[in-house]
Each structure stands twice: as structure tokens, then as C-alpha cells.
Amino acid sequence: MSSKQAQPKGQPAAIERGEEIFARYDSRVMSRLWKYISPHKGALAATVLTVAVFTLAQVSIPVTVRYAVDSAVGNATYPFNAVLAVFVALIVLNAVSNFFQEWVAARLAQRVIFDLRRAMFNHLQQVSLSILDRTQVGRLMSRLQGDVNSLQEFMETSVSAVGDFFLLLGIIGVLLTMDTKLGLLTLAVLPLLFVIRRVWLPWARKAFTRAREASSSVNAALAENINGIRTVQENRREAVNLERYDVRATENLQAQIGSSRASQVMMPTVDTLTGIAMAIVVVVGGSSVVSGELDVGVMVAFIFCVQRFFDPIRTLTMQYTVMQRAMASGNRIFEVLDIPVDLSDKPDAVQLQDVPPSVDFNRVTFGYRPGQPVLHELDLHIAPYQTVALVGPTGSGKTSIAALIHRFYDVWEGEVKVGGQDVRDLTLDSLGRCVGMVLQEPFLFSGTVIDNLRYGIPDASMEDVIEAAKAVRAHDFIVRLPDGYDTVLGQRGRNLSIGQRQLLSFARALLAKPKILILDEATANIDSFTELEIQRALNVLRKGRTTIIIAHRLATIRDADVIVVLQKGRILEKGTHEQLLENDGLYAKLHASSNESFDDVVAEDEAEHVPHT
Structure with missing residues (x-):
């Protein structure tokens, strides 16, 4: 056989190798994903606008509470009824903007995912059979279903995550503006949170990975037995198969419990830090109020800010895991889209004319x-x-x-x-x-x-x-x-x-x-x-x-x-x-x-x- 003869090209290695479930942030994935987002600039602009309005309303509510309390106790020149009207308006704006934020974000994600699914379907129809012959159909289906869903989840939650990030910055700004000293004391718990998070992430990543692999194993065993149910019943393998399935199901149970444990660890941690920050506000702020150094409205506003401050931290921590899954899914999706289409029309290809069919x-x-x-x-x-x-x-x-x-x-x-x-x-x-x-x-x-x-x-x-x-x-x-x-x-x-x-x-x-x-x-x-x-x-x-x-x-x-x-x-x-x-x-x-x-x-x-x- 000549060394010059055209050999079949190998398929992307990712389809043959084991699936990576988590990956770090990948700018290449985001760059390619942006090509599917950019055509929907109107929906993207609407999403950004609603996020901005919602974040502004979230930050403004504690500030309004401050003036409402000061007006109620006679420490401010603002009429109480006027402040109350502004507060009610902000509550309504917060609810409406939150609804539209979720709605437009979901619509944007659905449109992008629609384009992505269509591109994958169209590409796979044109991929040469030499690639498909060496590829497990289940892996390709995983890309068309599971990986696309992971990317959709990331897109839908990323909008609120961006809003949470700017909400954190806004709350920090409000805290430092109202009272720099008390603000710095309240934020002193953040370094401890970062240390805990750094220790938690590697352990949680292993737990989530094990849970995902165990779930895939159980689903594969279930699908195999359902597809081969005739052979199972013909050979009376029900009892043996159930025993084998029990082993995988038990492993999946333990893995899912470990995953849940990892997810729940951050909740009490954040709640504990919230309590510490609240104690700082109550003790230090209360002393300042008693001594006349701090208005009572400021302290109440601090309490509201602290309550809101740690919610986005909790959300952003969970979003990190979603982002990891999305990066791995994005890599696998674009690897499918990068499979070469070996069989295509030449630039000068001609139509087969009405000639004798030899x-x-x-x-x-x-x-x-x-x-x-x-x-x-x-x-x-x-x-x-x-x-x-x-x-x-x-x-x-x-x-x-x-x-x-x-x-x-x-x-x-x-x-x-x-x-x-x-x-x-x-x-x-x-x-x-x-x-x-x-x-x-x-x-x-x-x-x-x-x-x-x-x-x-x-x-x-x-x-x-x-x-x-x-x-x-x-x-x-x-x-x-x-x-x-x-x-x-x-x-x-x-x-x-x-x-x-x-x-x-x-x-x-x-x-x-x-x-x-x-x-x-x-x-x-x-x-x-x-x-x-x-x-x-x-x-x-x-x-x-x-x-x-x-x-x-x-x-x-x-x-x-x-x-x-x-x-x-x-x-x-x-x-x-x-x-x-x-x-x-x-x-x-x-x-x-x-x-x-x-x-x-x-x-x-x-x-x-x-x-x-």
C-alpha cells in the first residue's frame, strides 16, 4: 500500500477518551459561545438593562430604609410619607425588574441554545460516515442533550450571577459610604470566607465529579437492560441483573449523598459568617448609636445590607460549579462542531447529467x-x-x-x-x-x-x-x-x-x-x-x-x-x-x-x- 494513499482521518480525541466533567474557565469556549450570542444583541441589551435596574433597586432599598427609620424617629428632614412612597416604589420596581430579568435572560439563553442545537444537528448530518463508524452514538447524544443543557443552565444563571456580583459591589459601596469604620469591621469576615472557599472547592469538585460519574453509570446500566429486555427475559437474567444494578445504584446513592453534603457545607458556613457580621453591626453599631456617634437609621440599614450581602456570595459559590460544568460541556460541544466534513462538493463540482448509468x-x-x-x-x-x-x-x-x-x-x-x-x-x-x-x-x-x-x-x-x-x-x-x-x-x-x-x-x-x-x-x-x-x-x-x-x-x-x-x-x-x-x-x-x-x-x-x- 502506497504511503501516499489517503488514509481516513482520525476523529477528535475527546470523543474517544473519557469525558471530562469539570473544567476551569476557558476563554476560547466563551469566545466561540459569543458568536452565537452576538446575533441577539437586542435581547442581550434588554437583559443587561433589566439586571442593572434590578441591582439598583436592591442596593437602594437599604438606603431608603435608613431614611425611613431616621424620619420616623425625627432624625431627618425628609417627610416620612415621602420616604415610605419611595420605599414602596422600590419594592415594586424590585419585583418587576426581577421578573423581567429572569424572563429576558431565559429567552436569550433559549435562542442561543436553539442556534447551537441547530448547528450541531446540521453539522452531524454532514459528517462523513468514517467518523461516525468509530464514534459511540451515546457520546454524540450526550453532546446534543446533556452538554447543551449544561451550557443552557450556565447562560441562564450567569445573568443573575453578574447581577449578584454588581450587587456585592453596590452593597460594599453603601456600607463604606454610610460609615467607613463600621463598614470595614463588617467586611472583616470576608478573608475568612475566601480561605474556607479555597479549601472547599477542591473537595466539592471531587464530590460532584464522583456523583456525575455514578449517575452516568446507573443510567447506562438502566438503558442497556431496557434496550436488551428481550434477551434479558429470554435468558432469565432478571435476578442477576438486579444484583449488578444494586451495586451501581448503591455507589450512586453514596456519591449523591457526598455531593449533597458538599453542597450543604457552604450554607451553614455562610450563615455563620452572616451571624458574625450581624453581631459586629449590633454590638459596634449599637454602641455607636447609644453614644450618639451613629444614627439608628444607619445601623438598621447596615443590618439589611448584611442580610443581603451574603446571599449573592452563596449564589456565586454555587455558580462556580455550574461554570465548571459549562466549560467542560462547551469544549465537548465545539469539538463536535470541529469534526471535519471530509466529504463535500469540490468548488468546481458538476451536476451528474442524464448519461447512461454505468x-x-x-x-x-x-x-x-x-x-x-x-x-x-x-x-x-x-x-x-x-x-x-x-x-x-x-x-x-x-x-x-x-x-x-x-x-x-x-x-x-x-x-x-x-x-x-x-x-x-x-x-x-x-x-x-x-x-x-x-x-x-x-x-x-x-x-x-x-x-x-x-x-x-x-x-x-x-x-x-x-x-x-x-x-x-x-x-x-x-x-x-x-x-x-x-x-x-x-x-x-x-x-x-x-x-x-x-x-x-x-x-x-x-x-x-x-x-x-x-x-x-x-x-x-x-x-x-x-x-x-x-x-x-x-x-x-x-x-x-x-x-x-x-x-x-x-x-x-x-x-x-x-x-x-x-x-x-x-x-x-x-x-x-x-x-x-x-x-x-x-x-x-x-x-x-x-x-x-x-x-x-x-x-x-x-x-x-x-x-x-
Whole structure:
């Protein structure tokens, strides 16, 4: 294998490695997140304005209390009724601005997260299959769900956190302005809080991490057993699985208790410091009031400020954990968005014109992992309107040939041509319209029967839909469904039999009227009666299009124009059914045996089979 051949690119390491649950503040994450926030400048401005108004109201209330108390005891020139009116107005402004702060912040976060989800969904649809083949779907789903939710929580709470920060500054300013000496004494407890917080954070981080990992483990065990419930009940594994689940559930219980303990430690700590600060105000401030050095209104305002001062500290401490989760989630989200889209249209890509649908493989070498080719310098010509069958043991390269025709992957060496043009020079859309595929395991989406049939051609007429369904003998069973073509399917079509689902996938492919039709083990899961119906339909469907059939069973391929026998990525022999019987090769060996599948036959001496071209 040439050292110059294009090897499949590796995927981002973060998808393969263990998930980091917490991370420190990352300016790169915030910079990229800002690109999704900046388009919503109006909502952002409204958020900042409401936060500013709410913070101003919070700071002004204790000041107003001071003047209200001084007016009540006759120590101020301000009319008590006027001060009371201002106080009531501030209370109303505080409530209204708090509501709008939460509302506009949530709306901003939802809009940003909507854009982010849409970007991830759009990107993952275009990522090459070579990446997805080596990626656990669960990890990608985690990014689309859990990580995005963590980022949304961070955005929604960050607005109030910013407000809390400025509220702290405002309260400090009020305390020092009203009485510098008493203010400094009250704030003397802050250094102690910082020391406690510095000791608490590493311990809390470990506790939160352990809780998150234990929760993921429990959820994974639960999901696995639910997805495999048929196998569980078949093997009567309920009791054993419950014992194993109990172990994980117990670990999760202990981890969650530890997490709760870590969360609750700061609450009594802050309450204790609040009490100390309050005691300072009462003792020192009270003495100053008695001696006439301090107005009683100032001391009451100090008490109000101290009560409000430690609430944002508690909130900001909890926000640090939210920020850590968000930074880790942001890194993972942007790593997904950074997955390269290897398969895309070239700048000068052309539309596949109305040309005879031929297929050519010219010395094609291809594999899914570096250094492990599946196809070896393969040469294959499929003439327009031929029916070609690809047969061979599992792993011989049949499905890889089909995938390369549709350009799900790019070859390492050589070229694949459709209609005489290299598939890499064609637009993916025009190639996709030319090539239709029916796979061994049909995938039906949520929605009605007709929605699934029109999946590739949304504007197809009802007449065309019925014609395609009739062509594959699907119409009769569809009209017997409760609502006919408007019957809503269960998840992946679970309320249909495997054969019925396969017939729908046939009709869906035919409705798109592809010039090249690939049937990849399309009849493997269909019963003999249904397969007979399909065989009759295929005799009609093959007219006017190039058909490539991948199958193990001889009954499916006997009438093909050309049968290509593959072994370990190379062509062993090819010809008609009769010609291959005369060659007395692997195909003839299968035919002479009582087996029905190529998987049941192992070549006794593969070296004896010389590739035919």
C-alpha cells in the first residue's frame, strides 16, 4: 500500500477518551459561545438593562430604609410619607425588574441554545460516515442533550450571577459610604470566607465529579437492560441483573449523598459568617448609636445590607460549579462542531447529467482503518442497465463497493466513476438522486406511512406513491392498515413486520426513480413468500436502470446478468450463473452443496482461486 494513499482521518480525541466533567474557565469556549450570542444583541441589551435596574433597586432599598427609620424617629428632614412612597416604589420596581430579568435572560439563553442545537444537528448530518463508524452514538447524544443543557443552565444563571456580583459591589459601596469604620469591621469576615472557599472547592469538585460519574453509570446500566429486555427475559437474567444494578445504584446513592453534603457545607458556613457580621453591626453599631456617634437609621440599614450581602456570595459559590460544568460541556460541544466534513462538493463540482448509468472501479483500494484495506486494487465495470450481483463471504467487500458508489466514503487509491465521471467531481445531491439504496435493516422514521415513502421526494404525488407501492407489492398491506397511507408508525416502524418495513423501504427507493438501484441484502429479513413477491417486482424494476444486488442466497442472484464473486476484497470470478458453474470455483462449490448462503462455505484453499478479470 502506497504511503501516499489517503488514509481516513482520525476523529477528535475527546470523543474517544473519557469525558471530562469539570473544567476551569476557558476563554476560547466563551469566545466561540459569543458568536452565537452576538446575533441577539437586542435581547442581550434588554437583559443587561433589566439586571442593572434590578441591582439598583436592591442596593437602594437599604438606603431608603435608613431614611425611613431616621424620619420616623425625627432624625431627618425628609417627610416620612415621602420616604415610605419611595420605599414602596422600590419594592415594586424590585419585583418587576426581577421578573423581567429572569424572563429576558431565559429567552436569550433559549435562542442561543436553539442556534447551537441547530448547528450541531446540521453539522452531524454532514459528517462523513468514517467518523461516525468509530464514534459511540451515546457520546454524540450526550453532546446534543446533556452538554447543551449544561451550557443552557450556565447562560441562564450567569445573568443573575453578574447581577449578584454588581450587587456585592453596590452593597460594599453603601456600607463604606454610610460609615467607613463600621463598614470595614463588617467586611472583616470576608478573608475568612475566601480561605474556607479555597479549601472547599477542591473537595466539592471531587464530590460532584464522583456523583456525575455514578449517575452516568446507573443510567447506562438502566438503558442497556431496557434496550436488551428481550434477551434479558429470554435468558432469565432478571435476578442477576438486579444484583449488578444494586451495586451501581448503591455507589450512586453514596456519591449523591457526598455531593449533597458538599453542597450543604457552604450554607451553614455562610450563615455563620452572616451571624458574625450581624453581631459586629449590633454590638459596634449599637454602641455607636447609644453614644450618639451613629444614627439608628444607619445601623438598621447596615443590618439589611448584611442580610443581603451574603446571599449573592452563596449564589456565586454555587455558580462556580455550574461554570465548571459549562466549560467542560462547551469544549465537548465545539469539538463536535470541529469534526471535519471530509466529504463535500469540490468548488468546481458538476451536476451528474442524464448519461447512461454505468459504474466503474479502476484499481480501487479502500478500507475503514489505516493499514487495513478492505478492497485491494479492485477493477470492476458495470454496464448501463445491467443487473450485477455481488456475492462472497462476510467481509469480502460487497457493502464497501455499494458505499463507494454512493460516495459515503472516499477511496484511498484509484477512482470510482458513475456515468463515466469520477464521483469526487460530482455534486453529492446529483449523485444521491442518481443512486438509490435499500439496506438489509430498513430504517423508518416517526410519522405516517406516506411521510416515510416521500422521505426523499417530499412533493411526490399520491398517484406516484401508490404506483411505487404497487410495484413492490406493498399497496395491499398498506390499505389494510387502520388509516391506510396515513397510518402513524411506531418508533422505527415497530408496529409493522420486518417484511412490511422492507417493502416500504423498497417503495421509498423506487419513488425517487434512481438510475442506479443498490439492494444490499435487501431480502435477507423477508420470508420466502414475500421474497417471491419481491423477485417478481424486481423483474419489472430492473428495466431501465442499473441494478446492483448484494446477497448471500442463490435464489436472489441466479437471474443476474453478471455475478461477481468476491473474496477478501478481490474478485475471484465473475460471469453468468451458468458460466460460474462451469468454472468450478467457489460459486460452483456453493451451488453443489446443500447450503443456501455463501457464509456457510469456506474455501478450502483460497490460494487455488486465481482472480479472474
